[in-house]
Amino acid sequence: MSVIRVENLVTKFGSTLIHDRISFEVGSGEIFGILGGSGSGKSTLLRTLLFLNPITEGEIFIFDERVSMLSLPRQEMLLRRCGVLFQFGALFSSMSVLENVGVLLKEYSNYSQNMIDENSKMWLSLVGLSPKVCSLYPYELSGGMKKRVALARALSLSPEILFLDEPTSGLDPASSEKFDELILKLRELLGITIVMVTHDLDSVKDCMDRFIVLEKQKIAFNGSLASTNEATYLGELFSNKRGKRIWNEM
């Protein structure tokens, strides 16, 4: 069953064409990658899937709901079922780790503060952080820890789909690898569908079931790593070592 279905999607900003009739599906429980060069429209695609950009043309179905037909309240309800870690999504610097993780629960649940804190601690433990970090502030954390805190926050409303925009960019190779292991663990434990924009070929190797490559406004590739033999340009790219990024954006 597919949880996301994109049909002939066109995205334009003014007269600039970003996506030209692209179509793809994401299956339930899949770890699905969105790859492509800098400026190829990866983040824009994620934002469009989350109703943050208007759909110029075409259709998006999420959980079988035709997104363009939904009223605002229905869109809100659908968004609650999605967790997001944006590319430059920062933690609130004036809030502790515990407060950062609990910020969505505070806004969208009717939990008591105590329940919010207990929930937040549970998510922190799930992403591999010790309770000791609860009282720390973002400036006291390493890059890898910040990403995990942001991930705990993205998970805090128990989403069915988790969207991640370049979650390992800026991390050292060892931290990136640990992050990928965590993504696999989350899928196993939560049965969650994960849509991940990445530049990191090792992320593709480590944890992706399937991915698309955006190029020249179109989908240049759609498939699994096992089926990339035919795509020689990808074959070349996949011989890279961790730490080297495709299309060297970072």
Ligand SMILES: Nc1ncnc2c1ncn2[C@@H]1O[C@H](COP(=O)(O)OP(=O)(O)O)[C@@H](O)[C@H]1O
């Ligand atoms: N809100 C916007 N208004 C105008 N142009 C935009 C907007 N958002 C993104 N773009 C343009 O769309 C293109 C794709 O951007 P983006 O999706 O961020 O690329 P990627 O994430 O693949 O690096 C870029 O040329 C960018 O300048």
Ligand SMILES: [Mg+2]
């Ligand atoms: Mg981007």
